[in-house]
Amino acid sequence: MDHVDIFVGNNTMVNPELYKLWLNGYTAPEAAQVQQKRGILHEYGATYEMLLSDTLDHFRTFFMLERFLKNPPSMGEQLVFQIAATTQRSLIHEYYQFDATVIREILSKKLSSRFRNALDDVSDRTRVSLRSCRRQFDNVKRVFKTVEEMPGSLVDNITSYFLLSTQLAQQYAAIVFIVNNRFEIGKKKLAYLTFGDLVHCANEMIATWSNSAKDSKDHEDVEVDLNRDFLHDLRDVKVLADKEILDEHKFIVMRRLQGKLTPVAMADLDNNFKSLSKALVNIACGLNHSKELRDFFLDLVEKVIEPCRQAGWSSREIHTFLFVYKDTSTALEVFSRHGPALRMVWDRYMNTTVSCLMKIYHT
Template structure:
């Protein structure tokens, strides 16, 4: 008597290349043509119809998975498709990946159904298909709605609900933070800034100015918002605008920068010190008011960077000035008598300097 052993399984195989084409918005026919150009079908003993059938099967599978990809933890618990943990991770990370050029355009738009319908211009501007633009828009909107009302750290919340890598979660955290605070990023003068420029600045703000900052006294609130107590404390910095402190600070700056700064730059700094100092303090005070805080990027550019470029300051000049401005101020009696104000100043200026230098053209 012959014995037969039969094994039945439903392990699903994913072709990562075809998955990428699906994510990019290719049609079945377009994807098949791309794949056809990559292999010699005859050497594989296959026909174009075989290839087309394989692409159709893959696309059908991807469409079936899409609802689960909208709530990624479901993929690990569902029983319909059998995937390895590495495959599940690949599916999720790639589904939530994005084109920086597309997100750079989405930054300045409200996440509404109307704007979703108007993604054709972004598609034309970036060369990314409308279908892919919509996936990216929907992902941003979904992540935003999920974490907007959650307490705790943004990155942790995003990773918990969407199973994203640390780097991708930080990128989405920056998107959520900028969107929630409605920072102006679409002005023509800011066009030179990339998604990464804004994301780096936003993550500095999240780490130091939001409720997740180590300096924050209450961590119960959401770090999609800036720490309200910190913003209120920033008002105390207005005293630095008073003539007495401004003059003393200017003298300290001259002594600190004379050995390291070019004479022309030092002369311009000396002549314009009070105006520049007032701008830096005014931006700090403006963070208290939502209308003014929205303009932080354009204010930094128009009121500082643009002036310094006209004065032919290099990025190194700007860095020397900012670091000296931050450090020499602590020699003022005002700070010596107020440890709390020192913390507020360092918390503000540490992040402010990083943002200005990130935005400064190389």
């Protein structure tokens, strides 16, 4: 008897426009109305009832896919939906995308259930739907809980477990780092700091101050934590706040800056050099304590940025000052007395602090 081979396929077709609407928090009827306004009924000669039924089918598929999106490795292992690998990666990438304004709001609070239940305020302020805000909150908390205690590189851990692009993983790494160290960024005077500002500073600290930094001894330790040896050694820079050293440093800096700053900036620096220098030194010494570490951004703004901004310093002028200040500090006699270790820890601190200051000094 002849036999017939029968192949039945059930490839899942994903409509990217509908998927985007679903991610943005639209209901199926709302998404159908959006498509109707785009002229899809005229294009296909369909009725609204047909359009709504099709949209409901897609949305049911998205809701069933969500449990796999929350655990990305399972997407490639599941047999319920036949989806091409490239489409799987795209679905995961889009699911973990976020609105910078929403994440900026989330980072200002604790990742608690109480805050999740109060995301209506975030939705109102950012004009992002409540459903989307909740998805973004849940994604941040999920990534954080998954990688917070993993040894090694945050970016590598996030890309491996959540299958995200390096660029997106770097942003999530910064988010995890900020949440883990509980940086205070919710104060009113810090509201001007953008999500991009925070990502830049967090990634700088990860690269130079964390356990994975090249100057750290514990390369394989958890990267979300700052290196304790480095923070402990920073206390030694307190000597830079001594009166004689401040006088010596001020003389060198003022001489080097002649003709490089406006007369107004030079006069202000002449009056306030010691307070600016002490601020930078005290911030360094305080990083060994949890409270002072959490206030890192607040201290930079209150003790360095605000005084310079009020005096009318331009971004170029503060950059010039900070470069000269750092460059001349290691030429001080105190560094010769304490050996190369103090110079290394000061450079390590200043390089990152200057980078952060320049990023968040908005004029």
